[in-house]
Amino acid sequence: MAIRPDYTIGTLTLTSGSANFTTSGSALQTAAVQAGDAIITRSGDILIIAAITGQNSGTLFLPCPASAAGAGQPLRIRFQPDGSRYQGAVRNLIDLLSSGNVEALAGLTGAAGKVPVFTGPGAMDLRDYIADPNGSLGKLAALTLAANKFLTTDGSGNLTQSDITAAALVLLKLAGTAAANKLPYFNAATSAALTDFTAAARALTNLSGTAAANMLPYLTGANGADLTVLSAFARTLLDDTSGAAMWATMGGTSGFSGGTSWTKLPNGWIIQGGATSNSASDWRFAFPTTFPNTCMSVSAINTYDYNGSNSVYIGISTSNVNTEGFDIRCRNISPGVVTNIGSVPVRWLAIGY
Incomplete structure (x- = not known):
């Protein structure tokens, strides 16, 4: 295979201690300059290219030495021989094949409704395929998860994340055995338990009336409750612990x-x-x-x-x-x-x- 001549179109700028380099008017990608090709500087330094990042930019395997630094230098790139390039690619391929992954895949016996999954380094097995006809898994995968969130769906079936408070997280730790007529409650800052939910308590949840300041709930029957005015004076009686104290509060x-x-x-x-x-x-x-x-x-x-x-x-x-x-x-x-x-x-x- 013919040896390709050095590429000398454009100028080169190198910065001491930096692995980045730029060119002017060189069209490096068009010229098929690749990793492994070498820049020969006017100082005689040979700098190996690690990557071409644009038509006029790239990175070096090692930072530029001070002797090679400078702006507007003549550009000279020596292409790596194709045989050497292919040999390197083959070595990379051999390294990849020697990991055991391909051998593990080849050792599987395919079956309907199964997909291969890794069970460890160089080890694979078959698992049941989970269909996603509604795209739910895709919607889940599209989310960027954050702390203290739970998943909800909107009217269109789209997944969204909503805040979950510290109190709600504690309720998820609810202790006890679920049974009829039980109500969860907080028994500490970080735990919750169950207590009896009586008929009277259920009647209070069937509360009628409009919530407003200075209103007090009361039972209207076995299955209902209503609101009545709780005056400022009535509130002064609520903290009294004896008849004598209530008598004094009333002015007696x-x-x-x-x-x-x-x-x-x-x-x-x-x-x-x-x-x-x-x-x-x-x-x-x-x-x-x-x-x-x-x-x-x-x-x-x-x-x-x-x-x-x-x-x-x-x-x-x-x-x-x-x-x-x-x-x-x-x-x-x-x-x-x-x-x-x-x-x-x-x-x-x-x-x-």
Whole structure:
């Protein structure tokens, strides 16, 4: 085979330490310059071409030495003899054949519906062929998978990826045995379990009404639920842990002191009462708490009805009633005579607001 002359069309630019080179006006691909051909520089260096990457560009097997670097140099490429090139190709082919892959394929006995697959280096076996008439596998192969995604299909049957949250991933670890009337729940930050799903709980899921702020669900029957207003005041009761705490939240108060007591109802009404006595027959008694507006009624009774004789009775009356207290008057009443009497035990009750 005739030896091809050196290729000398165009100029050459080499950079010290770089494996890349460029030419100008050389049309390297058209001239069939290939890997293995050699660039002979004006410095006498011989640089072996690793690849031709364009009509005027390529790469070297080794970086360019400083002695060969320069721009606009005369281009001289010496072609590798065809025999040497073919010999190299044959060696590559022999290396490929010696891997055992071709021998493994040749050792298989073909059968309908089977495809060869590698089971290891230089080892193959037959597996069932999986048909893909709808192109589903192709759609899956076209996806670029990303972290924390799950696959869904749209109305056209196309595969898409959607976000899967940390909570959803935990639900996939659900522990327990699936059974009727069970509901999954989180029992830790990284695990979930099953609990009973009662009839009442199912009724709550059949909730009617429009979701809005300050609404509270309640059961309307065995199979349904509805919403009612949950006022700001009602919410203040929800954290109370006792009747006394709820009473105070609603505005109820009370007090006790020296044989007297009083209670203020949430609507503002006050009930006061107690027991008292005085050496005088007439005296002023102060309420343990003042009525903010008025005392509607006050009554007083003596502890016993007569004063040592069946014909002498004790009478008690009140007067000068205001928001702060009232006067008590005690009298002995006998036929035709009314006299003062002191130290009479008196019980009293007052109502106001």
